[in-house]
Amino acid sequence: xxxxxxxxxxxxxxxxxxxxxxxxxxxxxxxxxxxxxxxxxxxxxxxxxxxxxxxxxxxxxxxxxxxxxxxxxxxxxxxxxxxxxxxxxxxxxxxxxxxxxxxxxxxxxxxxxxxxxxxxxxxxxxxxxxxxxxxxxxxxxxxxxxxxxxxxxxxxxxxxxxxxxxxxxxxxxxxxxxxxxxxxxxxxxxxxxxxxxxxxxxxxxxxxxxxxxxxxxxxxxxxxxxxxxxxxxxxxxxxxxxxxxxxxxxxxxxxxxxxxxxxxxxxxxxxxxxxxxxxxxxxxxxxxxxxxxxxxxxxxxxxxxxxxxxxxxxxxxxxxxxxxxxxxxxxxxxxxxxxxxxxxxxxxxxxxxxxxxxxxxxxxxxxxxxxxxxxxxxxxxxxxxxxxxxxxxxxxxxx
Ligand SMILES: Cc1ncc(COP(=O)(O)O)c(C=O)c1O
Numbered sequence: 173x174x175x176x177x178x179x180x181x182x183x184x185x186x187x188x189x190x191x192x193x194x195x196x197x198x199x200x201x202x203x204x205x206x207x208x209x210x211x212x213x214x215x216x217x218x219x220x221x222x223x224x225x226x227x228x229x230x231x232x233x234x235x236x237x238x239x240x241x242x243x244x245x246x247x248x249x250x251x252x253x254x255x256x257x258x259x260x261x262x263x264x265x266x267x268x269x270x271x272x273x274x275x276x277x278x279x280x281x282x283x284x285x286x287x288x289x290x291x292x293x294x295x296x297x298x299x300x301x302x303x304x305x306x307x308x309x310x311x312x313x314x315x316x317x318x319x320x321x322x323x324x325x326x327x328x329x330x331x332x333x334x335x336x337x338x339x340x341x342x343x344x345x346x347x348x349x350x351x352x353x354x355x356x357x358x359x360x361x362x363x364x365x366x367x368x369x370x371x372x373x374x375x376x377x378x379x380x381x382x383x384x385x386x387x388x389x390x391x392x393x394x395x396x397x398x399x400x401x402x403x404x405x406x407x408x409x410x411x412x413x414x415x416x417x418x419x420x421x422x423x424x425x426x427x428x429x430x431x432x433x434x435x436x437x438x439x440x441x442x443x444x445x446x447x448x449x450x451x452x453x454x455x456x457x458x459x460x461x462x463x464x465x466x467x468x469x470x471x472x473x474x475x476x477x478x479x480x481x482x483x484x485x486x487x488x489x490x491x492x493x494x495x496x497x498x499x500x501x502x503x504x505x506x507x508x509x510x511x512x513x514x515x516x517x518x519x520x521x522x523x524x525x526x527x528x529x530x531x532x533x534x535x536x537x538x539x540x541x542x543x544x545x546x547x548x549x550x551x552x553x554x555x556x557x558x559x560x561x562x563x564x565x566x567x568x569x570x571x
Contacts, residue, residue: 173467175509175528177413178493181541182207182450186502193564194500194537198457199474200562203232203544205240207451212244215446218424222431224440226269226402229255231444231545232452236565238262241447249402249442250288253279260286269402271317271363273297273337280304289313291363291402293339295348302355314352315360315400318342318390322382324367324406325375338365342386346393353396361398361437362387369408369445373419376406377426384430384439400438403427407446411542412492418446445545452544454479455499456523458536459515467526468510472538475514476521478561480551482540485520493524495541501530502539512538516556 181188184207193202215225224246229238233255242248242262250256251272256279259268265287270279273293280301283290285308292298292314305312319339340348345362352359364383370376380403387401407418431439456474463469476483484491496512498504506528514521523540532538548561 173509173526175506176493176526178524178527179412179415179495179542180410181495181497181502182410184210184450185453185539185541188453188497188499188502188539193455193566196455196564197562198455198537199472199478200455200564201452201543201547202455202564202566203234203237203448203452204566205237205451208237208241208448208544209244211447211450212241215420215424215443218420219441220424220428220431222439223424223427224438226440226442227447228405228442228444229259230549232448232547233258233549234563234565237448240565245447247440253282256282256286256288260288269315269363271365277304281308284308284310284312287313289315289360291315291317292348293317293337295340295344298348298352302352302357305357311356311358313358313360315363315402316340316345316348316352317363317365318345318386320364320366320383320386322366322379324370324379324404325372339363342390345390349390349394349396359396359398361400361402362390363402363404363442365402365404365406365442367404367406370406371408371410371415371418373422376418376423379404379406380423380427381430384434387437388434397436400440401434402440402442405441405443405446407443409445409449409542409545411494449545450542452542452547454482454540454543454547455537456512456514456540458532458534458538461532461534468508470510470512470532470538472512472514472523474561475516475523476518476551477514477516477553477555477558478551479523479540479543479547481546482523482543483514483520484522486546486550491522491525493527494543496524496527496529497539497541498530498532499537499539501532504530507531515558
């Protein structure tokens with residue numbers, strides 16, 4: 173039987189077995205804040221100074237993590253009233269924006285009352301926000317999310333270039349901007365998010381240039397200069413064999429050039445997984461070793477209910493293996509081919525498929541790396557009634 177490849181272990185975790193977590197209660201996510209701070213510092217060095225850095229908290233909303241990240245970024249992007257309340261605990265409302273279709277009236281009310289920016293997803297939502305502002309006697313801060321006529325090439329999740337529940341088709345945007353300004357709203361500009369998890373540096377550069385050109389065209393047609401253009405992000409992280417990191421220095425240099433063509437406007441990038449994804453490791457303990465028809469299964473105490481993405485069930489077309497190791501034997505050579513499976517009674521509950529690893533015994537810990545984004549909060553925790561996963565923040569913020 174041939175083994176299947178798995179992704180690259182993030183550099184900071186290559187000597188992971190020295191960490192004290194192996195004797196701790198599993199399953200658990202451990203996040204190393206030093207890695208988050210390093211990614212943010214790297215972005216700051218690469219991005220031009222007129223480009224603000226926003227954290228999309230959906231990637232990982234753990235309060236302790238958010239408390240560390242908030243002082244290091246310029247803004248927080250949220251997608252529900254729950255995330256809004258969390259973000260407002262860490263940033264002033266001027267630095268918080270709220271995107272996502274289907275915002276309910278109580279969500280519009282919460283954002284307008286607080287003074288956060290609403291990224292409008294439809295003309296209907298725009299009218300409800302204007303009416304809510306009138307009812308509250310407050311001037312709503314409104315940006316228009318544009319459904320661009322292009323998508324981010326190579327992205328794991330495309331959000332443009334097609335009919336979409338997200339944003340307003342570009343051709344209708346100038347009319348809406350005029351309407352918002354005429355109605356007395358505080359028009360904040362554009363939000364243009366074309367995709368997520370792209371490792372293709374050239375595609376990111378091309379998309380950002382197209383985004384800025386689109387924003388320019390729409391503002392010319394609307395006859396108004398946008399205070400802010402949020403150009404999205406979509407910077408991916410290496411998850412799978414053969415993946416290589418985005419060249420953020422090249423992206424930053426190209427963005428500086430593109431942004432320079434648009435005077436009087438501030439730009440922002442909105443990133444989730446790039447900031448936190450590589451900082452997290454999921455630790456799960458071997459409960460049983462079993463053989464079936466010549467294959468070896470390591471049955472572990474964690475699984476799909478806590479880490480849906482690593483099982484390939486969170487938006488993947490083809491299931492591939494996340495970076496994985498026997499946590500206390502990281503430097504040892506492979507001895508056997510195993511599949512790491514969780515305790516749920518579904519064949520989908522497979523954290524690693526036919527990977528070559530050193531031998532792991534019952535009680536040993538398996539580490540799944542690149543697990544800091546879309547982990548605990550993006551998994552069906554209630555399925556089969558297991559206890560919630562522990563989440564631990566290690567290290568302290570480096571400012
Ligand atoms: C509007 C919006 N912003 C930000 C993100 C975060 O994307 P990522 O975590 O890949 O950076 C997403 C992802 O779905 C999104 O839809």
